[in-house]
Amino acid sequence: MQFTAHQIGVLLNGTVEGNPDATVSKLAKIEEAEEGSLSFLANPKYEAFLYTTNASVVILNNEFQLDHPVKATLVRVKDAYSSFSVLLEKYNTIKLDKSGIEQPCFIHPSATVGKDVYIGAFAYIGPNAVIGDNCKIYPHTYISDNVKVGDNCTFFAGVKLYFDTVIGNRVIIHSNSVIGSDGFGFAPQADGSYNKISQIGNVLVEDDVEIGANTCIDRATIGSTIIRKGVKLDNLIQIAHNAEIGANTVIASQTGVSGSTKIGENVIVGGQVGIVGHISIAKGTQIQAKSGINRSIEEEGKKWAGAPATTYNNHMRAQVVLQRLPELERKIEELERKLKENNKSENS
Amino acid sequence: MQFTAHQIGVLLNGTVEGNPDATVSKLAKIEEAEEGSLSFLANPKYEAFLYTTNASVVILNNEFQLDHPVKATLVRVKDAYSSFSVLLEKYNTIKLDKSGIEQPCFIHPSATVGKDVYIGAFAYIGPNAVIGDNCKIYPHTYISDNVKVGDNCTFFAGVKLYFDTVIGNRVIIHSNSVIGSDGFGFAPQADGSYNKISQIGNVLVEDDVEIGANTCIDRATIGSTIIRKGVKLDNLIQIAHNAEIGANTVIASQTGVSGSTKIGENVIVGGQVGIVGHISIAKGTQIQAKSGINRSIEEEGKKWAGAPATTYNNHMRAQVVLQRLPELERKIEELERKLKENNKSENS
């Protein structure tokens, strides 16, 4: 893909300053750009790079005033940052514009596949599965029996969807994530062994969800494990059986949510957090990375930290005192010494 | 699959009250059941739902006495909970009843495959591999050279077994788990780089083990990494080279066991626990979620918590004092003040 400064100007409804035939074939940060790159300047912190950059074309705000001449061709726009975002998105759309059905792939005769889909080689679509329109099913994806997938979904290579999983529209799932594996449920027996409790529920993923790579969402024992509209899950996350993640909640990498726990809407959870089972987390809660949540959070919109977690303010206060611990110990010794001296002098 | 109340009554050796022709096609919790669902009431906590449920058929204990009339058809049995468990298992068995060999798959001419197996499309069975009877090998599973698998095993889509892995009978492995990847062993060199130490051992998984999704078990440097009979591992777990997990031990999600560590029988390990290498954990030990175990545990059957872990009781006591820290600090200041006053008054 090659574009001229002129073409970019037209696309962004901007004004070209310099050579309108300057061509670019990639996007780069202004401080790292090589010749043939398109870049942008929005943050004044990076202003100095405008005069030294090797980018061939730079997108710049209309009102920005140059201190020196620049080598790059400029495309002046109203808002350089959002103009660049528009280009990022266009670039990405082109990059990911796969279509057609590659061979060999496996589509069961009883499966239904929508219009304008991409199905990669070695993808597997099982009995009675239904795939909507405009979906992209990359190679090595496994879609099991009775799975329902809405429109405009993208499943990257190696995604595995167990039977009966239901996926909404515009859902993106990254490579090697597993949706619908058995919940971890076993009944202890008298001889110390365990009997498996059959997990016959499913996983329900609503619209506009994005799920990272190598993440696991277990099916419910009965009923559904539910990922609500707009949830964003990072890589290597564990969501256990019968959990429910509220709309527009964001969870960072390597966090684990235990069984039957309900997380509210618009919650933000940091990385490597652990949340025990059978509790609920109020709407708008924010949880610091590495925290351990061992009981329900009922008040909305508060920050929590620590393991076990307390409110963020309590946690920070405790951290400060913790650092003063050796000093406190010295003070106690000093007090003991003084008291002994006092008593000695009194007795003398 | 559709069943009538009459058929369920016959299956469970129960008595039907109400319409014997009421049909059900799914299982649901009594509080969430829609028309066409089969449900059960065992826990008195849920008794109120019996009168409001939309379930078409409800399994109920013989001695349960109705306060009001109910809409659902009842199937009376001796023990509603275990009757329902029986149905769960039957349902699951039907769901997972795959058989036959789908094409294309790859079975090396030197491999041996038992009777009545399911081999999904795009499954790979390598040179000299041996697969027992009644195994289910889902799509995208990779079984490498010389792997031995017993009877009645299920490997869900995307499981990877490296060469020389040995698997017992009735072992279940969930999607995208990796068994037999190289142990993490490198010898530091004078120039700061590392030389790989070849990992030529294998992984041995005994009978009745279940392994979750995206879990990793590394092969031994020499000898075997061993997962004993009846072990249950959750998702996203790391078992390092030459570790050994004792019979009927249960480990929750995202826990890591480092190299050469031996965990005893009937141990219970919570989620996100870290266990260092080259130690041993006594039989019957229980380890709280998020703990860090940095030395051997020799006494059997104790509870541990914290990072680094202490006994559960010590940990809880320490947590209590920790919460009192700001108060302790105030007390010390108060003591200092009083002592100064005393000294002042004495000197005055």
Next chain:
Amino acid sequence: MQFTAHQIGVLLNGTVEGNPDATVSKLAKIEEAEEGSLSFLANPKYEAFLYTTNASVVILNNEFQLDHPVKATLVRVKDAYSSFSVLLEKYNTIKLDKSGIEQPCFIHPSATVGKDVYIGAFAYIGPNAVIGDNCKIYPHTYISDNVKVGDNCTFFAGVKLYFDTVIGNRVIIHSNSVIGSDGFGFAPQADGSYNKISQIGNVLVEDDVEIGANTCIDRATIGSTIIRKGVKLDNLIQIAHNAEIGANTVIASQTGVSGSTKIGENVIVGGQVGIVGHISIAKGTQIQAKSGINRSIEEEGKKWAGAPATTYNNHMRAQVVLQRLPELERKIEELERKLKENNKSENS
């Protein structure tokens, strides 16, 4: 593979003592060896096993003096440990000596594949991908559009490389790891939902890197996420977008590195560590398992521990005081009591 003691002697330039026709077919530790095994004795701690081992052949240092007769045939060499390492490596090379192109696999007509490669069944090599010489691409590996791979790389079954990924020479990636998935970037909207920020950068992996199983490395938003020469990553690790891992740095299992963080050369990071985004970690830093790093580390070559982490020495001191907390509390109560008594006696 079967070898005689005579053949091993020739291979290692050693001297055979005992039956030169003794045959071995596997390598084992001296304390676990069965008949037909080859073992070695280097660590004097294991000397006693030399006289009881069932190994058929044992490699031994030239100067080692026997106290009793031994059953095994001995192969005397200058350095038993490194001779055995040589054998380990040879053994491993033979084990992993795959070649040829298995069918069915998918190689796009526009892809370029080097000489003497192994490409397993169901491997996928996409448009414009370039694979160097002597690479081993195991089954179910996905190599997307425009990926460049150097020479002598091994990707085990199920590895997924997203588009534009660049891999150096002699890189090993274990099963089901994902390289190049989207960075976790979303812009919050006024209504509480999130807009995806397109991730158009890539991942760059330099020479001699080894990456474990089920590990994730996200692509950069713009530019590259970079894994420098000689880095060793264990299983289940998360490397976020735009991070950079310095040469010869080693990271243990289940650790997470957040976005845009730069880790220096020769750093050692334990398991389950969390490192926040946008910081830098100095060369030669060592970080204890389970630590949480929440700010930049500027001084080189120090040890850190705890969450939030402090220097290792501070952390150990704090741990000691923490254990003394209940005792400190008792001391404070004692001080309060005494002071009260003093005051009472003074006032009396």
